[in-house]
Amino acid sequence: MREKSHLKKSLKKYKWLxxxxxxxxxxxxxxxxxxxxGVILAFKNYNYVDGIWGSAWAGLDNFKFLFxxxxxxxxxxxxxxxxxxxxxxxxVLSVLVALLIxxxxxxxxxxxxxxxxxxxxxxxxxxxxxxxxxxxxxxxxLVNRLLIKWFGSEAVSWYAESKYWPxxxxxxxxxxxxxxxxxxYFASIIGIDKEYYEAATIDGASKWKQMxxxxxxxxxxxxxxxxxxxxxxxxxSDFGLFYQVPMNTGALIPTTNTIxxxxxRAMIQSGDIGMSTAAGFYQSVVCFVxxxxxxxxxxxINKRDALF
Amino acid sequence: xxxxxxxxxxxxxxxxxxxxxxxxxxxxKAADSGTTPGKNAATGEKGKDSDSSLSPYKITLVYPxxxxxxxxxxxxxxxxxxTEKINATIELKPIEWASWDxxxxxxxxxxxPFDLMFTASWFSYPKDAAKGQYLELDDLMAQYGKDIPGxxxxxxxxxxxxxxxxxxxxxxxxxxxxxxxxxxKKLVDKYKFDTSGVKSLEDMEAMFKTxxxxxxxxxxxxxxxxxxxxxxxxxxxxxxxxxxxxxxxELKAVDTLEDPKFIEFYKLMHxxxxxxxxxxxVLTSDADQGMNMIKAGKAFxxxxxxxxxxxxEMSLSSGVDVIQVETAEPFTTTGDAQxxxxxxxxxxxxxARAMMFLNMLYSDPKLLxxxxxxxxxxxxxxxxxxxxxxxxxxxxxxxxxPNPGGWMFGNQFNSYLWAxxxxxxxxxxxxxxxxAERSIALGFAFNQEPVKSEMASIANVEKEFGxxxxxxxxxxxxxxxxxxxxxxAAGFDKVKAEVDKQLAEWAQTK
Numbered sequence: 001m002r003e004k005s006h007l008k009k010s011l012k013k014y015k016w017l018x019x020x021x022x023x024x025x026x027x028x029x030x031x032x033x034x035x036x037x038g039v040i041l042a043f044k045n046y047n048y049v050d051g052i053w054g055s056a057w058a059g060l061d062n063f064k065f066l067f068x069x070x071x072x073x074x075x076x077x078x079x080x081x082x083x084x085x086x087x088x089x090x091x092v093l094s095v096l097v098a099l100l101i102x103x104x105x106x107x108x109x110x111x112x113x114x115x116x117x118x119x120x121x122x123x124x125x126x127x128x129x130x131x132x133x134x135x136x137x138x139x140x141x142l143v144n145r146l147l148i149k150w151f152g153s154e155a156v157s158w159y160a161e162s163k164y165w166p167x168x169x170x171x172x173x174x175x176x177x178x179x180x181x182x183x184x185y186f187a188s189i190i191g192i193d194k195e196y197y198e199a200a201t202i203d204g205a206s207k208w209k210q211m212x213x214x215x216x217x218x219x220x221x222x223x224x225x226x227x228x229x230x231x232x233x234x235x236x237s238d239f240g241l242f243y244q245v246p247m248n249t250g251a252l253i254p255t256t257n258t259i260x261x262x263x264x265r266a267m268i269q270s271g272d273i274g275m276s277t278a279a280g281f282y283q284s285v286v287c288f289v290x291x292x293x294x295x296x297x298x299x300x301i302n303k304r305d306a307l308f
Numbered sequence: 309x310x311x312x313x314x315x316x317x318x319x320x321x322x323x324x325x326x327x328x329x330x331x332x333x334x335x336x337k338a339a340d341s342g343t344t345p346g347k348n349a350a351t352g353e354k355g356k357d358s359d360s361s362l363s364p365y366k367i368t369l370v371y372p373x374x375x376x377x378x379x380x381x382x383x384x385x386x387x388x389x390x391t392e393k394i395n396a397t398i399e400l401k402p403i404e405w406a407s408w409d410x411x412x413x414x415x416x417x418x419x420x421p422f423d424l425m426f427t428a429s430w431f432s433y434p435k436d437a438a439k440g441q442y443l444e445l446d447d448l449m450a451q452y453g454k455d456i457p458g459x460x461x462x463x464x465x466x467x468x469x470x471x472x473x474x475x476x477x478x479x480x481x482x483x484x485x486x487x488x489x490x491x492x493k494k495l496v497d498k499y500k501f502d503t504s505g506v507k508s509l510e511d512m513e514a515m516f517k518t519x520x521x522x523x524x525x526x527x528x529x530x531x532x533x534x535x536x537x538x539x540x541x542x543x544x545x546x547x548x549x550x551x552x553x554x555x556x557x558e559l560k561a562v563d564t565l566e567d568p569k570f571i572e573f574y575k576l577m578h579x580x581x582x583x584x585x586x587x588x589x590v591l592t593s594d595a596d597q598g599m600n601m602i603k604a605g606k607a608f609x610x611x612x613x614x615x616x617x618x619x620x621e622m623s624l625s626s627g628v629d630v631i632q633v634e635t636a637e638p639f640t641t642t643g644d645a646q647x648x649x650x651x652x653x654x655x656x657x658x659x660a661r662a663m664m665f666l667n668m669l670y671s672d673p674k675l676l677x678x679x680x681x682x683x684x685x686x687x688x689x690x691x692x693x694x695x696x697x698x699x700x701x702x703x704x705x706x707x708x709x710p711n712p713g714g715w716m717f718g719n720q721f722n723s724y725l726w727a728x729x730x731x732x733x734x735x736x737x738x739x740x741x742x743x744a745e746r747s748i749a750l751g752f753a754f755n756q757e758p759v760k761s762e763m764a765s766i767a768n769v770e771k772e773f774g775x776x777x778x779x780x781x782x783x784x785x786x787x788x789x790x791x792x793x794x795x796x797a798a799g800f801d802k803v804k805a806e807v808d809k810q811l812a813e814w815a816q817t818k
């Protein structure tokens with residue numbers, strides 16, 4: 001009984017706020033929820049004539065291709081591990097960059113750094129791929145030239161050796177995304193009340209102490225939210241990064257194949273709608289489970305930081 | 309060849325990613341259609357007395373091309389002519405190559421009405437036919453397309469069928485592919501190579517050796533695509549490296565990965581790579597790069613699938629003189645018959661009229677040349693009966709109706725030739741087509757549906773090992789062993805059984 005009246009009370013109290021969220025909810029419903037019925041394509045043998053509802057049911061056949069080769073383990077492992085490394089490394093680097101930018105007192109220089117760090121984020125992966133290519137080309141690439149000139153070593157055929165690519169991809173990804181994330185952290189750092197720092201300075205806290213004891217604890221909620229969001233995409237991969245940057249080279253597949261590139265390569269020939277829907281559905285389910293787990297873990301530690 | 313086509317597709321997809329922002333611009337072309345109603349009204353009268361039994365109808369033709377500036381003008385002119393003939397008007401609907409997949413998939417799924425669409429075996433013809441996108445054409449052709457079988461001939465039509473049914477009509481063009489190389493003319497002249505006697509790959513080795521020894525900065529042969537071409541000239545490939553050898557007398561699929569001839573060839577390629585005859589970029593290079601390197605004076609040869617006059621065509625478009633040498637006689641497979649086709653969509657409101665239009669593309673040079681070259685006097689001038697050139701003051705860069713790709717439409721042999729082309733080009737084509745050796749599996753198209761999940765896994769396996777093998781960089785025996793093992797794990801045996809079954813069934817109907 002008490003809960004009901006409580007709900008009624010808060011409904012009444014927040015009615016204008018709730019009303020304001022209505023357009024957003026309607027949009028979300030039309031744009032994100034209604035198309036979800038398309039997920040039944042994952043269980044259908046789609047053809048144009050019969051349409052979505054009329055096509056014959058295929059049971060779980062559409063999912064088979066994901067698991068019927070040895071690749072399943074490799075691309076799932078790749079996708080998962082790359083994302084774990086990306087999440088951790090990007091977090092550390094971008095918080096670090098945000099803290100450093102925060103220490104720059106000159107507004108103009110600070111802006112300059114922000115823009116410079118953000119720039120890679122807005123460059124298309126196709127362009128990035130060619131930038132990387134200009135570094136790694138066997139003949140004329142910068143890296144090989146330096147290797148030969150400074151170290152006198154043999155030219156490395158980068159696009160034939162899969163063992164280097166985990167490092168290359170991690171570097172490229174960090175270069176591309178750290179700037180963007182650091183701006184978000186930087187924004188939340190500026191939001192911190194200056195009085196904390198003044199009090200800390202009076203108490204004789206060093207810069208390092210201020211960072212670890214004031215800044216980081218205060219932006220922890222943002223860090224948690226951003227990390228949770230990243231975890232929710234742990235089985236998705238940046239297609240451009242894993243397909244364009246290695247120039248779709250077959251020899252690199254053992255270390256660059258992720259679930260998205262696997263599905264793309266599998267589908268480019270057959271173009272089967274049911275099978276690609278199945279792959280997307282599989283990713284979504286795994287991500288959904290993962291975010292539930294991660295969120296529960298966060299809630300155990302600190303209830304207020306959890307997403308829901 | 310499938311690989312090569314896939315490559316083209318991939319490049320287009322990469323382009324698509326880069327160009328998505330620009331792709332939207334062409335929709336604005338429809339904006340200047342304000343002139344149409346007046347013109348149509350003027351032609352309306354003529355239309356009346358031409359064929360009173362037909363009600364007016366607008367035919368929509370969808371094909372991949374960049375919308376030219378004068379599209380509307382040409383469309384009006386064609387509509388005027390078509391109104392006289394079959395009381396129809398036409399809407400030309402070019403779609404950028406880069407956004408083709410996105411836009412047409414949407415059109416197909418959303419049941420958008422259109423009449424004719426470009427398709428090809430390397431461009432989703434089998435898949436769309438299996439999904440029911442195109443109408444069966446045999447009856448329509450018998451009724452409204454009487455001229456077509458005569459123009460195309462039996463082999464062409466036979467090769468276009470899928471499961472015995474005809475879903476699209478092929479362009480009459482080169483029927484088969486020649487295989488060989490394009491060589492830099494400067495170097496051929498310098499070392500006085502005799503290209504007329506070249507009949508095989510072994511004959512080429514002496515040239516490559518000479519180049520390697522005497523020209524340190526020049527790569528003898530560019531691009532691993534070359535080995536695809538060798539495969540295509542020796543095997544009629546089906547799927548997953550199952551193929552029918554060219555000289556085979558029986559309809560039996562062979563696994564090329566275990567075929568001695570195939571292994572021998574790749575041992576030779578490994579040797580060539582060790583000799584340093586390939587470019588170092590071989591893993592990431594393609595045939596375009598080959599032409600660019602020849603142009604830059606950094607390479608001697610690039611492998612190509614050939615047709616008569618290919619060297620002139622390439623010399624013209626790339627601006628460097630090349631000579632073609634054939635190392636194998638032309639070979640015709642189902643893929644060649646289905647190289648460029650037009651299908652009638654299931655969403656067509658009047659398939660009969662679409663077929664009448666198709667019939668005209670094969671039999672009416674005036675209509676075809678309007679579509680190919682535009683309006684006489686404005687976009688081209690006639691030099692003789694079938695030779696044309698730019699009007700004064702117009703050149704390749706300033707033309708307002710560049711050819712959308714004549715190879716996509718109807719009877720290409722009816723198309724005008726340019727002043728700089730060989731006046732006997734179409735006779736040469738005819739000879740080439742007659743000379744081309746037909747694969748015994750011509751007309752067999754494999755239906756992937758029953759094994760599609762195995763095929764999806766195998767596609768990834770193929771990607772992993774194919775390019776490395778073709779580059780010659782690794783010992784073929786090692787890589788083939790790994791390839792075979794992984795392919796088996798991906799369900800190869802099931803695919804092979806299905807191929808054997810379908811081949812046997814097809815042999816019954818032959």
